[in-house]
Amino acid sequence: MSGSLDIVQLSSKLNEFFKSEIREQGKLSTLKNDPGNEVKLKIYALFKQATQGPCNTPKPGMLDFVNKVKWDAWKSLGSIPQDEARQQYCDLVGSLVAAEGGSSAQVAAEAAGSSTTYQTLLVTTEDDITTIKLNRPAKKNAITTEMYNEIIAALEQAAKDDSVLTVFTGAGDFYCSGNDLTNFTKIPEGGVEAMAKQGGELLRKYVKAYIDFPKPLIAVVNGPAVGVSVTVLGLFDLVYATERATFHTPFSQLGQSAEGCSSYTFPKMMGNAKASEMLLFNKKLTAVQACELGLVTEVFPDSSFQSEVWTRLKAYAKLPPNSLALSKQLIRSMEKERLHAVNDAEVERLVERWMSDECFNAVMSFFQAKAKL
Numbered sequence: 001m002s003g004s005l006d007i008v009q010l011s012s013k014l015n016e017f018f019k020s021e022i023r024e025q026g027k028l029s030t031l032k033n034d035p036g037n038e039v040k041l042k043i044y045a046l047f048k049q050a051t052q053g054p055c056n057t058p059k060p061g062m063l064d065f066v067n068k069v070k071w072d073a074w075k076s077l078g079s080i081p082q083d084e085a086r087q088q089y090c091d092l093v094g095s096l097v098a099a100e101g102g103s104s105a106q107v108a109a110e111a112a113g114s115s116t117t118y119q120t121l122l123v124t125t126e127d128d129i130t131t132i133k134l135n136r137p138a139k140k141n142a143i144t145t146e147m148y149n150e151i152i153a154a155l156e157q158a159a160k161d162d163s164v165l166t167v168f169t170g171a172g173d174f175y176c177s178g179n180d181l182t183n184f185t186k187i188p189e190g191g192v193e194a195m196a197k198q199g200g201e202l203l204r205k206y207v208k209a210y211i212d213f214p215k216p217l218i219a220v221v222n223g224p225a226v227g228v229s230v231t232v233l234g235l236f237d238l239v240y241a242t243e244r245a246t247f248h249t250p251f252s253q254l255g256q257s258a259e260g261c262s263s264y265t266f267p268k269m270m271g272n273a274k275a276s277e278m279l280l281f282n283k284k285l286t287a288v289q290a291c292e293l294g295l296v297t298e299v300f301p302d303s304s305f306q307s308e309v310w311t312r313l314k315a316y317a318k319l320p321p322n323s324l325a326l327s328k329q330l331i332r333s334m335e336k337e338r339l340h341a342v343n344d345a346e347v348e349r350l351v352e353r354w355m356s357d358e359c360f361n362a363v364m365s366f367f368q369a370k371a372k373l
């Protein structure tokens, strides 16, 4: 059986499934556009998790292709609670419906003069807070090229909308697993050099969006964080973490080098020695260690993380918005220029690294290890 045949078959089977099993749920039946297989699988998995809890059925056989893909999607949600699955399901369906004609997400986008909708994010505005939720839980929210672009767009939108605070968080059990390593496998015309150059430009723009963001930016770190999702935390105004979170920047392991302005912000906040343990020697920090070193503002018990953090954020969002934004901008203005220079220097180094054998071999090892599983 050829790979392309598998995909065609899978697509048509998923379409059948999508129509028969999910259509009954009111809003979805109104969708005019096919949201694509990845989204449909996500809807399926969230629906199962919300109604039946964590996946508890036997894994279908290798040749039962469609059921295996569905089972994998459900299983990938791990042990996220039914309530959270229900919320994610509603957010996702809401954003699809909004994309076609208008409710929360679309209204927020339109209020900001934009009609952007997202494939890899859930962006909502409620209680004066715009939340940008990374939404690829099956891949631990690894950041694809598309997702970098969507985050930049979402930040631009949040900067202009009426919200007071902007919050970043992740769907599922991870906050984010960093750069999606498959980005390195998509070699454009022009070869590795062109890939490195384009990747560098995207990264520069991505980090710039954080440096220039004009309102209070808060990370709600709901689980482990890796790579670029950790380094940019130095550009946030508050970082709240569940005790389950870890913070890992395995750059030298990947033949790469620091980014997200961490070569400047980390030594400044934790001192050279501790920063080097993380950025050179891949030391993974617990949430408590990260808090002691100043990377995290406060750590919360996992069981009460969401309720404690959101109660606090809703209260903060009632503070006078101009006073908050102007105070943030004053603090940032002291070193904005320096941060841009650091970003430029880090990107220049990384573009070289991405063309190196060290990086190539490290990325190949990741895929070889995956293939052996």
Ligand SMILES: CCC/C=C/C(=O)SCCNC(=O)CCNC(=O)[C@H](O)C(C)(C)COP(=O)([O-])OP(=O)([O-])OC[C@H]1O[C@@H](n2cnc3c(N)ncnc32)[C@H](O)[C@@H]1OP(=O)([O-])[O-]
Pocket: 138, 139, 140, 142, 143, 177, 178, 179, 180, 181, 182, 203, 226, 227, 228, 229, 250, 251, 254, 256, 259, 370
């Ligand atoms: C651009 C600027 C420079 C960037 C710097 C960085 O961010 S450097 C930092 C770069 N980041 C890294 O080096 C992290 C690499 N990833 C890991 O080390 C581990 O996956 C883990 C510790 C994040 C989670 O372990 P776990 O045992 O709990 O879960 P699991 O492993 O079963 O994962 C579930 C699925 O997600 C997939 N997936 C996850 N992450 C990535 C990714 N980044 N990419 C692609 N795919 C990824 C994984 O392959 C699997 O897919 P499958 O097989 O179902 O098709």
